[in-house]
Amino acid sequence: MKEVQGVRGSEIKRHYNFLSHYLVVFLPFIFFLLTAYAENPHEQYKQIQKDLKSHKKKLESVKKAEKSVIEELKKTNAELNEIENQLTLQRGKIKKIQGNISALQVDINRNKENLNLQNNLLKKRLRVLQKMSKTNDALLILMSGEDISQTVRSLRYISDISTYDQKLITKYKETVNILSEKQNNLKKLHSELKTEEEKLSRLETSLKEKKKERETLLVSVRKEKKNYEKMIKELQEASNRLLRIIQESERRESELRKKKGAKPKTKEEETVEDSGFARLKGRLPWPVNGTVAIQYGTQIDPLFNLPVFRSGIHIKASNGTPVKAVHEGKVVFADEFKGYGQLVIISHGSGYHTLYGNLSKIFLKNGVIIKEHTTIGEVGESNAIGASGLYFEIRYKGKPLDPQQWLKK
Structure with missing residues (x-):
């Protein structure tokens, strides 16, 4: 036995x-x-x-x-x-x-x-x-x-x-x-x-x-x-x-x-490229009011003892809470994504992107130019935390960054 x-x-x-x-x-x-x-x-x-x-x-x-x-x-x-x-x-x-x-x-x-x-x-x-x-x-x-x-x-x-x-x-x-x-x-x-x-x-x-x-x-x-x-x-x-x-x-x-x-770029495209996102580190508004349930970074898998990298953070928030863009930019993706629910990706120019996942609703369409604080959708259920919440990422040229170093303290 x-x-x-x-x-x-x-x-x-x-x-x-x-x-x-x-x-x-x-x-x-x-x-x-x-x-x-x-x-x-x-x-x-x-x-x-x-x-x-x-x-x-x-x-x-x-x-x-x-x-x-x-x-x-x-x-x-x-x-x-x-x-x-x-x-x-x-x-x-x-x-x-x-x-x-x-x-x-x-x-x-x-x-x-x-x-x-x-x-x-x-x-x-x-x-x-x-x-x-x-x-x-x-x-x-x-x-x-x-x-x-x-x-x-x-x-x-x-x-x-x-x-x-x-x-x-x-x-x-x-x-x-x-x-x-x-x-x-x-x-x-x-x-x-x-x-x-x-x-x-x-x-x-x-x-x-x-x-x-x-x-x-x-x-x-x-x-x-x-x-x-x-x-x-x-x-x-x-x-x-x-x-x-x-x-x-x-x-x-x-x-x-x-x-x-x-071919010359449009005025809106030039505005996105010159949004000055890089100068806003530590000063970005939070996309939703809530608490961080899962942190960003590498953690050891408890069963296989192998490192696993988490590219963003999970913010616990009530279902239906409005989710807002942290900065102006262009919506490059706004649709259902397999395994993730409703997903929005915004390009802020100069290689910077923000990603908003686990949305229950999306209010924007792909390709539109938006301003800071624009409501992009509402919070939905998160499988990762077993409750409602938002998944949020910041990337620079494809490389994930720690969102908490960019958001306001």
Whole structure:
């Protein structure tokens, strides 16, 4: 039983919640890479390759955990089979003892019937003797024979009968006592076996519960493995798309160098590019009123002991709370995003972007130019914190920055 320890269900649950949060944080990053590829595509491609390697390591760890749980299940099944064999043997012993008790009970009943017959015979003899004593004819009856020898034989006969009856009674009493003692011993043994059976039954129940626990754990591990495999697949697809984007970017840059000039930008686009976002570090307004539930930065995965980077913060806030842009800019994405709910990404020029996730509603469209404090949507539910809240990121040329260093204290 001591071997059946393994990875505890509570650790799996904590890690699964952690994984759900990581998926929520990472999937928008994939889209962000695709929207900001022109700024630093080579660095982003390297980062995705690094993430792929890290998640493949995690997947191997999950596979090992799955294999370990399967081995523990095999051990548990073997223990269950052994307990069931012991239960079968114990039930057989109990059945045999019950048969012995039944046989002894029949024997006791038979001896009781014999005892009743002997008692009836002795009662009859006692009544005869009582009549003889009342009439004082007992001695006359004995002496009524033709000779003394006959009288002596009669006396001896009566004495033998009394002695025989007494022996029968004594023997029967001894037999009853012996059988009663055996019956008591068998009842005690039966009680002991019943206690042992209850003990084995409890052990069987415990093992079945352990088996159920291990099966639940196996389901969790396999589900987690499936999530990691899915994540790796999405990373690989993003890596391939980004590689194509890099190649296309290089091709366009080559063509642009051959051209004499570029098309002039609009006034609104120039305003976005010159928004001065870089000078606002530590002075940006908060996108929503609330408290930070999950911090930015690298943390160690508790199950796999591998570092996982959180690119933004989760701000706990009431459902339906208005979410506002921290600075003027251009909406480059405003739509549902897989694994993340409603998502808005705003470009503030000079390589700066802000990302707003877990929205229940979006009030803006892709491509519009907005001002600071513009309401972009409302807070929705967050899988990462198990409550309503906003996910918020700040990025510079694809690289995540700590939002709390940029927001007002």
